[in-house]
Amino acid sequence: MSQPRVIITAPVPADLREQIAARCEIIDVPTGSNLLETLGKEQLANIDGIICTVRSKFDESVFDAFPRLRVVSNFAVGYDNVNMPAATARNVLVCNTPKVLDGAVADLTFGMLICLARNMVNGDAHVRSGAWAGKGAPALTHDIRGKTLGLLGMGRIGRVVAETAKAFNMKVIYHNRTRNTEAEAAGVAEYRDRDALFAESDFLSVHIPLNPETRHSVGAKEFAAMKPTAYLLNTARGPVVDEAALIEALKNGTIAGAGLDVMEQEPLPASSPLCELPSVVLQAHVGSGTVETRRAMIDLAVRNLLDALSNTRPQAIVNPEVWATRSESINA
Numbered sequence: 001m002s003q004p005r006v007i008i009t010a011p012v013p014a015d016l017r018e019q020i021a022a023r024c025e026i027i028d029v030p031t032g033s034n035l036l037e038t039l040g041k042e043q044l045a046n047i048d049g050i051i052c053t054v055r056s057k058f059d060e061s062v063f064d065a066f067p068r069l070r071v072v073s074n075f076a077v078g079y080d081n082v083n084m085p086a087a088t089a090r091n092v093l094v095c096n097t098p099k100v101l102d103g104a105v106a107d108l109t110f111g112m113l114i115c116l117a118r119n120m121v122n123g124d125a126h127v128r129s130g131a132w133a134g135k136g137a138p139a140l141t142h143d144i145r146g147k148t149l150g151l152l153g154m155g156r157i158g159r160v161v162a163e164t165a166k167a168f169n170m171k172v173i174y175h176n177r178t179r180n181t182e183a184e185a186a187g188v189a190e191y192r193d194r195d196a197l198f199a200e201s202d203f204l205s206v207h208i209p210l211n212p213e214t215r216h217s218v219g220a221k222e223f224a225a226m227k228p229t230a231y232l233l234n235t236a237r238g239p240v241v242d243e244a245a246l247i248e249a250l251k252n253g254t255i256a257g258a259g260l261d262v263m264e265q266e267p268l269p270a271s272s273p274l275c276e277l278p279s280v281v282l283q284a285h286v287g288s289g290t291v292e293t294r295r296a297m298i299d300l301a302v303r304n305l306l307d308a309l310s311n312t313r314p315q316a317i318v319n320p321e322v323w324a325t326r327s328e329s330i331n332a
């Protein structure tokens with residue numbers, strides 16, 4: 001039997017690439033390039049699997065071009081780049097990389113939170129410019145201890161952020177579609193309804209996935225409900241926040257500032273009004289961007305791909321119903 005053919009359009013280290021090459025024929029595609037424009041029709045028709053980043057979009061028309069596709073292994077925990085109903089309807093297994101990045105994303109969330117509360121970006125510029133000698137130290141900033149951190153979303157990442165906040169003696173409140181009674185019982189966070197979450201938080205951190213229901217779900221109404229001294233943090237997905245409304249809220253002083261690792265358009269153009277606002281700390285979608293975490297993510301993504309192609313249940317499946325049908329037909 002011929003080897004499965006797989007597209008690699010994610011950064012795969014040499015040792016893992018060898019593992020794939022031992023069992024599959026590899027077709028390399030530069031990360032983020034349009035698959036349908038890069039590959040010929042015949043090549044597309046013979047692909048069994050793909051390992052990709054969130055920059056590869058899978059809508060109906062893309063799936064239609066891959067009639068043999070059995071697995072999309074996403075090098076990410078988020079899978080908003082994949083039309084899930086379309087994948088499931090075509091029996092394509094979708095895998096992701098949960099858990100291994102929780103700590104790194106929580107750390108970046110806290111890094112931005114402290115940067116904002118202590119005005120560290122401005123502090124750095126103040127020292128570099130020599131203003132310290134002339135004007136003295138910059139204005140006083142604010143404590144984070146004793147303040148309230150509100151988490152919109154209490155999945156795995158939200159939970160690690162909550163635990164981290166406890167080490168800073170913060171009060172943690174959360175809102176989630178389903179209550180996390182385990183986290184509540186462990187004393188990690190108190191539940192609030194959505195309106196109370198926005199009204200009470202000194203820092204409001206977004207940890208929900210992007211889908212049609214959550215797109216722009218944090219907007220003008222939510223900012224108006226927040227304290228004028230409060231900060232927004234987003235390490236989830238840019239389009240969850242209505243960016244135009246956020247820019248307005250920052251300009252008008254409706255809220256005090258924002259820490260953003262994700263934006264509506266990535267890479268963020270330097271011409272964005274966000275780049276002009278001193279109350280904003282910006283990062284380049286690097287929540288999971290540490291050597292250790294990215295290695296753990298790609299280890300898992302490659303394992304997911306190879307398992308799916310050898311009919312072994314992958315560790316992290318987004319649409320287990322596809323696996324159930326597949327294993328039924330294997331065992332029949």
Ligand code: 8YV
Nearest residue numbers: 053054075076077078285288
């Ligand atoms: C990206 C992410 O995967 O995991 C996610 O959902 O958004 C990130 O960790 C990362 O940029 C690698 O592509």
